[in-house]
Amino acid sequence: MTHHEFQMNCTVNHTLFDDPLILPGQPGASHNHSFMGNLDTNASSTPDTLLNGSGTSCTVAQDKSAYWFPTLYRGDNQVISPDLQTIYYKSGIIDYKKVRPFPAGLRFYAGSPMFTEDQFKNAPGTVEGWECGDSTKNWTIPTYCAPGSQLNVRYQAPSCWDGVHLDSADHRSHMAYPVDGECPTDHPVAVPMIEMKISWPVSGDMTGVHLAPMTMPDGSVMNVNWHYDFMNGWDQTVLSALTQHCIDGGLQCTPHGNDIYKPWAGTVLDDAGNLVWQPNLT
Template identity: 50%
Template sequence: MRLRTQRLPALLLGTALVASVLGIGTIAAAAGPDDATSTRTTATSAVHTGHTMALSTQASGDDADGDGYIPAVPPVTGVTPSSATPPPAYFHEFQANCSVTHTAQDDPIVYPGQFGKSHDHTFMGNTSTNAASTTGSLYGGNTTCKAPADASAYWMPSLYKGDQKILPVGPQVIYYKAGVTDYRSVRPFPKGLRFVVGNPMQSAQEFRGHKGFVEGWECGDSFFNVDIPASCPSRPDVQLNLRMQAPSCWNGLHLDTPDHQSHMSYPVVKPGTNDNMCPASHPVALPMVEFKMAWPVNGDMSQVRLASGRGYSFHYDFFNAWEERTLKAMVDHCIVGGLQCDPRGYDQSRPERGAVLNAEYRLP
């Protein structure tokens, strides 16, 4: 039997999804108690993550019955969110540097099995990612990430200047961080976990208010832009940059849900403190993925846009296919260990702690 929690009543589905752009936790609140005896959601059109799609009706890949729920096997239950204050550690992170592999109008999370259905995406990491990608097809595959064990798929809407597609050059910085104050409680992603960060249908105000918003669009000395700046300094050292953070608290039950977001949540503030902890509805602390992207474009930016629309339509997708032992070693050494690690799991300010991976970025 599939585990179904936080299922949305059909009449509330569309409005709840649109309302969710400001905070992932809103869907669970709108859903009410789970009805374990409810029948499968029928074809319900809703606008979500920038796509008009029929939810819970596409059987494909890892979701054989097409209801949109992919259960974690086994589920992670009995977890109490940590409210403890850990030993001081300014950093608790590592990098997964991954280069662009290809572009395509595919989205294996939102439109599984439907080639050419989405707007154009720029893919990084796993070289095989396409509309038909599944956990099995990605796992152990070729990758442009420095660590061969990271066969995960990362993607975002493609950037254009007029009709010219602009691709990031070289390894892009993808951080894995602690999103909660008690960094010692963070555990590795479950194999096959996937989610969408942000919503291409969001307004500029909603993008600025998104819990994953960091510094907005940047170029030169211009920061905190919700849209792509109209111009950037025409210098070789100037690129267009953007950072955005993913939710890092998991419900422990699903690798995906019909909206591709409600199984995840951003941390909440512990009452009476400035500490972040996972909410009871999503008690499992996972690494916080942060995209730090750079596009080689500057000067007149008036024709620069995303395949999904204006700059504030930015969003991205993550599909975990790390080799389990390697990911656990990196999380334990760098995040739980309170270090600032490079893609080898090495903190140059703490050389005595050593590295996780060898010179070939492999686990010894």
Template identity: 40%
Template sequence: MHVRIRGAIGVAAVAMSLVAAGLILSQPGVSHAGHSYVYSAEQAQAMVEQQAIPGSEFRANCGASHRRQDDPIVFQNQPGVSHMHEFFGNRTTNAQSTLTSLKAGTTNCAPVADKSAYWVPTLYKNGQAIAPDTVTIYYQGIHDRQRAVAHPQGLRYVVGNSKATSPDQNPAARWSCTTQSPSDRNFLNCPPGTKVETYLDFPTCWNGRDLDSANHRDHMAFAVGLVCPASHPVVVPRLEFLITYPVNGTGLSLGGTVNGVNVTSAPGYTFHGDFMNAWDQAELERRVRNCINAGYICGTDGNP
């Protein structure tokens, strides 16, 4: 099986430092405004542990579609309220997007069966918005792959902490440089000849009932010890975003919100991402069955 080991931060040391610093609470996650979220120590450790785990997979290769101050999950039907986001995949995604509108839209992903909406905060270099070079969306079976099921149409969720005030407060953030393996929660000063890249890993356990929740997270969970909690027993493939940008060096920042004001100067450790599933359901189920469940590495055609 082809294996890609992602650059990962030391697991035990990170989790222990988070708890010791009191930056990640040892109780269920607490939601705040927008994408702000404090992960429990258990969930934070599970998140970091799983960042380096390979597995069976299929993928979608998508392009940067458009850029808007919209967020159809956190600020649904409120155009222009969010900080700036970079949208991938579905070309129609905006503040009013629904499953129905996404299914009626078009996509720049290969395969075209994937009309899902994916988005992250816009990256800036010296104040100038930068569109990604490449965007790869992996769907991976990293635990209990034979029990994994396709995401239901309309499932939506977010990951990350946009209001983090230090790297320790967002275990989801992960930046690196092409051709180099180390990663960091904040931007790295990538040398000439390399490009900035980021990975973002989503949870793999669903409660089996809700397509969304009040904070857009509680219906999903990370597998602790690679086992889904009893509250979230349904295994779904892990989404992993791999985004490469045509820049290096310093002067990098993100779109974000500070004290209620939208800015373009947020640090790298505030990185976060969103997903609204609008795959053709039969095609998604085929790929989960033939790639994830069967233990194969598949390409964009969904074949080993």
């Protein structure tokens, strides 16, 4: 089987009532989010502050990107997994050799807190929906999960960029999903398709398990559906190397950029995390 991907592994490092994409510069104004990657992400974060931040909870030090999603609760208690989470960087188009790295400064969000169950089920980014144990393809959080199993959700982000804007007023319009395996003409640049697989150590009776609710302007409280945000904080040379070697090269790579099934193909980062595969930056 031919793959064209690499993965990142990151842990949740803090939670805040912040959203630097949707509510920038407004600390405490959002519903609660769980943040992975950059250790310093807060309401005032920008791509520049990420690059100058103190570090990352991802296993690759050169990925100081910010990844965040609504915090999961059981009743009034936050549920945070201590485990490494998986963020796949894949080709969303058939001609995977055309995929280019994210440009510096790119940010967007995938999914929507406003989605109905049917919209979530039929959205182009849905992979498997909510899962736990043998229960798969759920479009809401299951009411029961086998004891000892984990709840997880998978969802794909758009992977076609308009080639001009690093953000847009709705934080979505500069990105689009492929159509029939190709990027649409108004979003012609294929970039990595992020597919986040997030898990939580929660099982049994799930009736009190929910995503962090959102307080609306009129004071009402709304339950939200799955969504997540991305703000690029990559070392662009390393991101380019991983994209070219793994995605364009048709490999199935670890976070360091080696395919364990094709060791002859080489690696992007050595065991110490140093770049050993030089990308074409022209």
